[in-house]
Each structure stands twice: as structure tokens, then as C-alpha cells.
Amino acid sequence: MSGGQRRGFVRDNGLTLFFGLLFVLALVGQVVSGVALYNAQAVADGVDRISTAQYLLSSDFAVDVAENWQSEYLQFFLYVFATVWLVQRGSPESKEPGKEGTESDEDQRVGEHARAGSPRWARSRGWRLALFSRSLGIVMGAFFLASWAAQSVAGRAAYDEQQLRQLQEPVSWVGYLGTADFWNRTMQNWQSEFLAVASMCALSIYLRQRGSPESKPVGAAHTDTGVEG
Template identity: 65%
Template sequence: MTRFLRENGLSLFFGTILVMALAGQAVAGLAEFNDQQLVAGLQPLTMRDYLLSSDFAVDVAENWQSEFLQFLLYIYATVWLLQRGSSESKELDRRGHESDQDQLVGPHATDRSPAWARAGGWRLAIYSRSLSIMMGSIFLLSWLAQSIAGRASYNAQQLSQYSDPVSWLGYVSSADFWSRTLQNWQSEFLAVAAMAVFAIYLRQRGSPESKPVGAPHDSTGLEG
């Protein structure tokens, strides 16, 4: 058990604080929602009903889709785009998909390489892009979930104000949908840009996200 915890500490840590953050969001969100219900003269919801509501779903989905979009763009952009001096960038002479030898695929694969890395054809083509495919798929599913839950929440508000509900296409072209979406996107893009630039000049000893403390500012692609 000790070995398992040590070797999986990063995923266990973030998985734990994810559950804690979701629980905190549910408690705070329910309190806010029920305050609004009481002001409007409506019945408050139980925790179970709130967790199954479109209001909770849209709040979760709109954050998830922006996070996975951030990683999708970051993964793909760092194949081709470089940042001199940043540990978040590849070395300046390694732009692009790199050679089969560098990537340990096909005849250059080792005995411990994944089976699809040793294969050729469509299996290697898919596996070579599997990370961005997965991130892109989760982003699209989260964005779809946001649009469906957001529409339900928006239409509930419309009906409470004796206004007409909107279709799904009407909602995804509405200001409400894009306001929710873009306020999350801009924060993710800011965070990535800040990390890429700060990593040129600032250090965190022992972190693979930082260069070694004594590395020159213009060293690119080094990990500490």
C-alpha cells in the first residue's frame, strides 16, 4: 500500500481535492440556489435534487470543457510552437513531430514500448495522436453537456419570467452560452501563457515543470 501511494501520489492528490472541491461547490451552490428559491416564493431543493439539476450540471460542465480545451490546445500547440527559455517548450531544434527514432516507434521501438507503438499503419497513426484525441473528445462531450444543461437552466428561468423557451440551436448562439464559455476560456489561456513565460525566469526546485534552479534563462526544454 505504501508503494502504491508513493507511485500514484500525484493522481491520488488531485483526485481527492477534486472530490472535495465538487462537494464544496455542491454545498455552496445549493445554499445560493435555495436562497433564490425562497426570494421567489418557491420550494427549496434537497441536495439530491440539486445534484441532478441543470444548474449544477451546467456549472460543472462549463469548467470541465474549458480545462480540457486548454490541455488539448497546449498539447497540440507545443508540437509546433516554441518558447525560448521556457521549460514548457521543446528544445528549439525539435519543432514538429520528430523522427521515428526520437519517438521510439516502428523499428525503433523497444521491448517495453506499447504494442501499438511497435505496430505500423492506422494503429500507430491513432496511438501517436491518442492523447489529443482523448482530450478533444472529453472537451467536445463536456461542451455538449454544458449546452444541454445550460439550455435547460436558461429555459427554466425564461418560463419563470413568462418568456418563451429557446431551442438548442437558439441557446448555443445566445449571449448567455457564449458569456459562460468565453469567461472560462480566457482564464485558461491566460494561465497557460503565464506559465510558459514565468518558467523562463522563475524556478521551483525539484519540479519537472521548472528548469533546474541554476539553469540559464535562455535554456529551453530543460526539466528540473
């Protein structure tokens, strides 16, 4: 790939690359701080310290990562489906009131209304079109369920480890699903995601960010809905 092609690739994929880099840096930061926190607690409990490699394979690291991932994917899963049927007048994150629902084939450019650049499955009918028409929500939902399941498995292992340190009985996976630890980990992430989405929907009615597609144009009326800057 030539220099010009590389620059073009970075420019065309800058948003994904930027947040991908932030993800890696934040994950590294989580590992460094997580090892320090784990070892500080290990010293207090009178057990052996662990290396960074051991921490990466630990249930503590796995559950911390999984519980954050599942809440993020839940946020997008619900948002993708909720915005099909629910509207917020004045928000660029919403369709205009009166356009609730899955919209017509013409609006969605499917079947005979597909255009030259439309994906192949958008031109088809039957299960292919039905699946492709909901593929974003389905994949987000699958990621949420997979990461939530991972959280429950890793969380149970971390919980049992703590139980054994305190000379208490470990619990089964089903038993862990009924513990306050599992639901506290879950709810503390869910509430923050729901608040963030609600805040974005409401604040974007009255506030602006020039040049951002997540904002209305600076001069747009507060009641304008579904327009991007």
C-alpha cells in the same frame, strides 16, 4: 494488498491521488455552496427550495460542472497539439527551437526504433501507430467536445427554467447556442485557461521551483529550453 504494497501504490500514484482527492473535495464544496445559492434565489423568486439530491439532478449543477470541465480539457487539448509545432525559448514547457514538428521515428521510439518497454502499438505500423501517436490529443479533444455539448444541453435547460420564472418564452437548443448566456459561460472560462497557460510558459523562463519537473533546475540559464528540474 499488504501494507507495503499499499504504501508503494500511494507513493507511485501520489500525484494522481492528490489531485483526485482535491477534485472530490472541491466538488463537494461546490454542491454545498450551490444548494445554498440555489435555495436563496428560490426564496427570492417565490418558488420551492430543493434538497441536495434534487440539486445534484438539476440543470444548474450540471451546467456549472460541464462548463468548467470543457474549458480544462480545451486547455490541455490545445496545449498538447500547440507544443508540437510552437516553441517558447527558455521555457521547460517547450521543445527546443528547431525541433518543431512530429519528430523522427528514432526520436519517438516507434517501429524498428521501439525499445523493450515500448507499448505494443508503438511497434506497429499503419493506423494503429497513427492512432496511438495522437491518442492523448484525441482523447482530450473528445472530452472537451463531450463536456461542451453537455454544457449546451444543461445550460439550455437552466436558461429555460429562468425564462419561465420570468414569464418569458423558452428557447430551443439551437436558439440557446446563439444566446449571450451560452457564450458568456464559455468565454469566461476560456480566457482564464489561456491566461494561465501563457503565464506558465512565460514565468517558467525566469522563475524556478526547486525539485519540480515543471521548472528548470534552479541554476539553469534563462535561455535553456526544454530542461526539467
